Amino acid sequence: MFSGRHTYKRGWQLLRKWSAHHAHTSSEHRPISKLLIANRGEIACRVVRTARKMGVRTVAVYSEPDRNSMHVAMADEAYHIGPAASQESYLRADKILNIAKSSGAQAVHPGYGFLSENVEFAEVCATEGIIFVGPPASAIRDMGIKSTSKKIMSEAGVPIIGGYHGDDQSDGRLREEAEKIGYPVMIKAVRGGGGKGMRIAKTKEEFEEQLESARREATKSFGDDVMLLEKFVERPRHVEVQVFGDHHGNYVYLFERDCSVQRRHQKIIEEAPAPGLTWDVRRSLGEAAVRAARAVGYVGAGTVEFILDSSHNFYFMEMNTRLQVEHPISEMITNTDLVEWQLRVAAGERLPLLQDDIKLSGHSFEARIYAEDPDGGFLPGAGPLDHLATPEAKQHIRIETGVREGDEVSVHYDPMIAKLVVWGHDRASALNILVTSLADYNIIGLNTNVNFLMSLATHPNFVAGDVSTDFIPDHYNTLFPERSPSPELFCQSALALILSEEQEAIRAAALSLDPTSPFSPRSIPRINHTLSRTVNISCGDKGENILVEYLGSGKYRMAVGSKTFDVSGSLVRENNVSTLTSSVNGTVSTSRVVVDKRDVHLFTATGGWKMTLPRPKFEEEIGSASGTTGGAVAPMPGVIEKVFVSPGQSVSAGDPLVVMIAMKMEYVIKAARDGVVEKILFKPGDNVAKNTSLVKMKESEDS
Template sequence: MLSRRYISGGWQVIRNWSTRLAHTSVEYRPISKLLIANRGEIACRVVRTARKMGVRTVAVYSEPDKNSMHVAMADEAYHIGPAASQESYLRADKILSVVQQSGAQAVHPGYGFLSENVEFAEQCAKERIIFVGPPATAIRDMGIKSTSKKIMSEAGVPIIGGYHGDDQSDSRLRKEAENIGFPVMIKAVRGGGGKGMRIAMTPEEFEDQLESARREATKAFGDDVMLIEKFVERPRHVEVQIFGDHHGNYVYLFERDCSVQRRHQKIIEEAPAPGLTWDVRRSIGEAAVKAARAVGYVGAGTVEFILDASHNFYFMEMNTRLQVEHPVSEMITNTDLVEWQLRVAAGERLPLLQDDIKLSGHSFEARIYAEDPDGGFLPGAGPLNHLSTPLATDRIRIETGVRQGDEVSVHYDPMIAKLVVWGHDRAHALNSLVTCLGDYNIVGLSTNVNFLMSLATHPNFVAGDVSTDFIPDHYNELFPERKPSPQLFCQTALALILEEEQETVRVIAKSRDPTSPFSPTGIPRINHTLSRVITISCGGKEETVQVDYVGSAKYRMTVGGTSYDISGILVRENNVAHLNCTVDGAASCSRVVMDGRDIHLFTQTGGWQFGVPAPKFESKLRKSAGASGGAVAPMPGVVEKVFVTPGQTVEAGDPLVVMIAMKMEYVIKAASPGVVEKVLFKQGDNVAKNTPLVKIKETEES
């Protein structure tokens, strides 16, 4: 069977698909059909790459994913269970059954779910199914943090000291934390992606953080074993993309800086890391290759390091899979790591060796999430009523698994897309990122797009002065009070007026008798100036706009006692309405989306949501269903644990309910003292955002 590999600037045909490699007993063979044991944007990415290589693809899906993008893209698709990942995407037996039914020769696990499951990798090998990932031994060694630290230390990779012992009693862990010295990091030994990870800044909060980390680790990994290590304050999170093949070849594809995080999860990644000298860059890359060699690694992997202020680096963990942020490494090295995965899994040598890999330019990736940054980054869910993105080019990539009209599910990760850009240098790449974020318009749920724009334009971020404490260190600047200007209210009023006029034209066009005096046409008024008042709300506050019609498509609008000369047109293109508006001679172009009573105005400085206020009776109904006298769900999710019962007395700050949303744990606490009157949900129940959970009768002194 013929295949190709990259040699000295060109592809060369070689005959190595059906070879039995000398140092292993595994027989490699061509991959003509690939099963993708994942969902979302990574499943879509693998489908695209496999199709480019002439490989047919098989998708699997849970019940809520039956109409999803990855299912539509694949050549075949199989239903594997209900929404809960424990009954679908995490069921190795169901995945392997589909492999047999479909005739696939290989499984690509993506990231998350079964991608780092030792038992699944072993079962694939047992059944002679190619697992597109490292050997099970490497997953096992690197998946247990205490074991990985020992291996790295013996391999000469710098590590941070801590407790990685078998005694998991609360007293022993607390004693070790005190010996290390606070603050300490509490980590699940099988953790990853920020799950099962907590920081205890003081001895007083250690037990609560330990219990919370254990609960989350049990939910995510089925294992609550913890390690304790010193927490390095204001560190940078720098990771290295490595790759190995079955022939003993290893390379690093330079480093990524993933320091800016919330809830220990990354938001913006960039490659290469800003401010590193070439000596440090080479040293950290070579250390990552040492780590890979130490465990006989094969395929794509990431070695993560903590970098201190003096650019000393320490091994943190190794992710034995492809990472979410791998596109930035691809952009600066002009490679396709998913294609590399498939070729290496089939027994080929690495397409490039270390001296062939050149670093070119700079790349950023912004993760676009359904979440509420102003509300503590609580994850969200809901419909994508409107979705428009920047135009993809060779320098701009949109990696997504959703389309307009899809729904972001409460059951899985809330990431909507990855926006990836490349520039000749960091400044050009960052400018491109900001511009593209302004063109990423979403309606239907809360997103972090405005926050990403605020983050990407922050002076310290622009200067490359980042750490994992970036958001708390610059909280006030990243979350300024946003007040719409009077000009924005005028633009919104103009959009409403022009939309009404276009709707009138559409109605007339459909009328059987457009000349009828009863048709909704505008009747000219001689020697009369038409005026109207439009009430518009934003952020819970209302503003009145006095509109005087002064000529064809020209208006005089008054907001807060100041008048403005307004004109403009509303142009529709590809399901997007563009408002070309002039306010007192200053021209601007915004995108407008009408969604019920809401008017979304998207500008290059961010998105704004305005609304036509609902009737008063609707407001009263909403108020009566609010949280007064109890607790409500801050986001859609599943009730994981209930701490209280009717008749129980609670104090302010007492935990009431634990919720799980998008694989993260949230504790809902009492806002004031009182007596529990009613618990409205039980463990396992699904609840929507703002749903009352516990009814509390407040005590008189509260």
């Protein structure tokens, strides 16, 4: 048996041997009629849609958990490439190249992530006569190593930030260079990207811990733990430029995107163009990005990322030699299809437009909808999409996704559910469309960041365009206001429950075919009697006993605490969405609603609310009996990467116990209090579920 890393390396060795025996000379450029997509999820579906529009047949690949996934269903053909671990499936270049050749695909689109910026893969594609829909391997190599890219950019006249990019990677030398630069310093993997292998050391005391963590994550993500150091710019903006080059020496930029608002060093919401820039700065950014692309002989779609300070001075950060997740907002403001451009340029065609032909129109936002818990430190999650309703896709609203209702967000891959992309004539109108569309994005089955995105998009500073990479920590308290349901919301929940019960009774009576059925919806007159009931509903820590009086003709009187409300309304179901129209003391409102067992989910203009009915006592007893105890608990589903402690070892509060990998990110689980390790419950490589005890500990008498 091979570990994942050994399997990955063995795959590359086999691929090189295979390539040496099968190498042949092929025409450099030729039309593409069949395309293999070496990726999964949302980007694979995105590429399929454009390929279909162009009349290009598509070949999908999939790991075992993705067997029934959306991208597999959309492609013309699909081939199994291995188990869940990406090192044994989506990173197995030898398998992917074999499938490309056997299926007759002339080209491979790598999407983003996985093999998209892998030099060896691009080289072997060229050797095998397979078109790699991306830049030349030389450009990937030059831009993929950050120390090399900085030197090239400096020589090309692109502004850079100073730092340490040397070969001496000893802890002592890196500490010495960090002190020369001055804290805070950014520690970055030279082959990094997407926030992986990146840490900020704010003081010298935390430098070593952050360095080790960055190295581990870089090794896991890129197979390389070489680091560089940079001065960390306070309150920077992250602004990037979409560039394109062809085989004929033509280069263009399609304006810039602002990706400043991030969590865990990963983007969460992007917009194009960047707010507040003058046309002189915008043009300077674009021209610098084109100089960067020319310097490495770039071909295809690329993104040059810059740090922008408060004075709008900008500095080269890195170049992503692939299509970016946020490319749709550049398409929206330039009326282009960048995947189509990729395929045409890869086939040897000239760029469809030159610089003077590209016009900036309107404003666009992209909000990334993730399975994660913003209130719990944005910890990623996994689980089923029991209910999924989205805004209606229109000309100016795009839903970029790779999942459907009933699918599962897997622990093995990125937790992004979808990208909501909108366009408006200006920033204010685009932002209004974004907020309205987010209210229509309704998900049940796992935690999501939809409510947080609504809070962010309506924050006064965000509305004003006052953004930076520190936006979330700077405005944490106002981005996470205490949400408490109003009495009116409890009335709407009770009404939704009552109307849902009546609809179920009607369906049961219809199925029984018995006019005398006790489930019959016919009302029985009650003389001198008003039917009433008490509905117990809670939302988080707040609960209410709602006294409901049935007044007839669809009207109710509800008492919530000391207040009384006259309530009426209707519940209409269309497709998988039920719409509740309610009148509470004369105020009419509309919301989407899902009644799921003992939960009433209300999706209103201000976000989603989960209202819960009391659990039967026997369920509570079962739940308490099945609880687990331990010294460290998995905050999410994941895989154990490293165990720091052993049985009998004494630990102090804050000491690292276990490292786990979840959603391609590393998490260090630390001791909550002083104690002695009694038992290690899992070993490296084991999969664990959320809330699983990882280490059994005995507390010290002092604690």
